[in-house]
Amino acid sequence: MHRMYPVRSRLARALAARGLGLALLLYLLHARFSRPNFYESGPDIYVLVLLPLAGALACSAALCAWRMFRSTPWFATSTMGVFLDCSLLGPTTIRWDDIDQLGEYHGPLHDSLAISLLPRGLERLGFRRRLWIGLGLGGNEGRVHVPANMIPTNLSELSAELNAMIRHRGRIGS
Structure with missing residues (x-):
């Protein structure tokens, strides 16, 4: 009988990479939203692409953190x-x-x-x-x-x- 549990160091590295990526995306979004004419210029394709990407990355980071602290086998x-x-x-x-x-x-x-x-x-x-x-x-x-x-x-x-x-x-x- 085999029982294999997650390798926590791999999950920690994956979580750190997702966290850094999410921080970079949020910084880019903040830079775009803080422009003085952002709300007057209409929707920006840059923001329309980054928002769903940031949401997906946040979900992925949450799933990675959840798996990291569970104690069930994979x-x-x-x-x-x-x-x-x-x-x-x-x-x-x-x-x-x-x-x-x-x-x-x-x-x-x-x-x-x-x-x-x-x-x-x-x-x-x-x-x-x-x-x-x-x-x-x-x-x-x-x-x-x-x-x-x-x-x-x-x-x-x-x-x-x-x-x-x-x-x-x-x-x-x-």
């Missing part, structure tokens, strides 16, 4: 299946019977543990999670992705160990 295996709480899908449990394959995915931006699901496994995820996967957020093409930087162990070793566990249970051939 990734856990049990006799029922795999529990994930480290992707955009939110807390998700995937039963062993619904998994088609487990493997490494080497994408253009980052590596991840890819969990390929059977069609009934996708159905059990629910509409919202299927929509996220269809849009390429948290997975794609019937796969759920667990980012490698969220797993504190070696991705290859974890993938091999989980595949051995699945083969040992006799749920998946090869």
Whole structure:
């Protein structure tokens, strides 16, 4: 059984980066709003772009801080299946019977543990999670992705160990 908790130093660095970015955006917005003719000149495209960006960055920083102080695992295996709480899908449990394959995915931006699901496994995820996967957020093409930087162990070793566990249970051939 695996239980992997967040690496707090990574979360602290991510939170610091988001905080600095938010401070810079707020400084730029303040500089724009403090101009004497700002309210007379009409809407500024600069502000219309920075305001939603600052809001998204603030939400991201709040989520990062929330995850930093929670004590629940991001990734856990049990006799029922795999529990994930480290992707955009939110807390998700995937039963062993619904998994088609487990493997490494080497994408253009980052590596991840890819969990390929059977069609009934996708159905059990629910509409919202299927929509996220269809849009390429948290997975794609019937796969759920667990980012490698969220797993504190070696991705290859974890993938091999989980595949051995699945083969040992006799749920998946090869």
